[in-house]
Amino acid sequence: MSCVPYLTLVLVVIMSLPIGPAYGGASVQPTGLLDIEEQLEVLDPSMPEAYFTLGEELAAEARTEQDYKLVQRLYLITILQSHDQPNGATLAASACIALADTARADADRRVLWAIARMLDPRYSIRDWSRSTDVVVTDDVAFETATALGHIRSGWGSRAVADLRRDDVQRLIRRYSALITGTIQQNILPELERQAKEWPCPECRNDRVVTKRHTGRIERRLCYTCGGNPGPEMTPDELIGQLRFESFLLNSRQRSWGAQVAADLGEPMRDPEIGDLALRFGVDPKRVLYRNGQWVEPLPTESHEDADDNGESDSTTPEDAP
Numbered sequence: 001m002s003c004v005p006y007l008t009l010v011l012v013v014i015m016s017l018p019i020g021p022a023y024g025g026a027s028v029q030p031t032g033l034l035d036i037e038e039q040l041e042v043l044d045p046s047m048p049e050a051y052f053t054l055g056e057e058l059a060a061e062a063r064t065e066q067d068y069k070l071v072q073r074l075y076l077i078t079i080l081q082s083h084d085q086p087n088g089a090t091l092a093a094s095a096c097i098a099l100a101d102t103a104r105a106d107a108d109r110r111v112l113w114a115i116a117r118m119l120d121p122r123y124s125i126r127d128w129s130r131s132t133d134v135v136v137t138d139d140v141a142f143e144t145a146t147a148l149g150h151i152r153s154g155w156g157s158r159a160v161a162d163l164r165r166d167d168v169q170r171l172i173r174r175y176s177a178l179i180t181g182t183i184q185q186n187i188l189p190e191l192e193r194q195a196k197e198w199p200c201p202e203c204r205n206d207r208v209v210t211k212r213h214t215g216r217i218e219r220r221l222c223y224t225c226g227g228n229p230g231p232e233m234t235p236d237e238l239i240g241q242l243r244f245e246s247f248l249l250n251s252r253q254r255s256w257g258a259q260v261a262a263d264l265g266e267p268m269r270d271p272e273i274g275d276l277a278l279r280f281g282v283d284p285k286r287v288l289y290r291n292g293q294w295v296e297p298l299p300t301e302s303h304e305d306a307d308d309n310g311e312s313d314s315t316t317p318e319d320a321p
């Protein structure tokens, strides 16, 4: 290596170094025997699983923005290097889910989940990942849908307890738009009011009442509910509730219309693996960590001779991480 390019490289490296450790100021500490720099430098794109494992290790300790950027890069390299390899789809799908956990934007999380489902059908479950503040289990979804059914059928008293639950309330608030068709209107107070009104105060949902009439006992249709207990609903209101329940209960066959309503018209991007690097601002070609920088492998640097080729002056360093 001649002196001038070497100095240039050193200067580039020094100038691009942030204050703090060379891997970009990440505050995570190594858990193994090697420090992070060393763990990063032994990574080889022919073994993408090692990127994923290190990413998970660092994610557990990540605190700063730089930490998460490093973790995201490791997951991204895992996905890009493994998804089209034999038996690599499962690893790539796992990395997609892990990356989704670190993503801030709902749109990014949805795309990552969509790609994971494409790669590995085992991820074809209901996608609750869109909302970070709503943690929904199948039980909560089922009980929420059941509560709405109770209200509609006039057994609101059976729904009152469920409507007081925090997890049920969060779910209804979050997806009120499915029921109301508008973004801002929270349907919960209306559901609580309906739940308290029923069963029928007159017939207790017997649908008929007993009256004494001119000395005889007659059974007549209830005057209050007209034999049909439960809140009056317009067709639109009924459709809204059914759409919401369908969304809750139907994992794989969720309708396009319900998805649009749940997303409130947010534009959806096609799930393309090739777009992921751009989304997360990572150069997909820089898969090697050398001298504190992510660099492209040299054209001659195959996986076999990577270890004994120490020169990196023809690579183009990029700010870490």
Ligand SMILES: [Zn+2]
Residues within 6 Å of the ligand: 200, 201, 202, 203, 204, 205, 206, 207, 208, 222, 223, 224, 225, 226, 227, 229
């Ligand atoms: Zn009645």
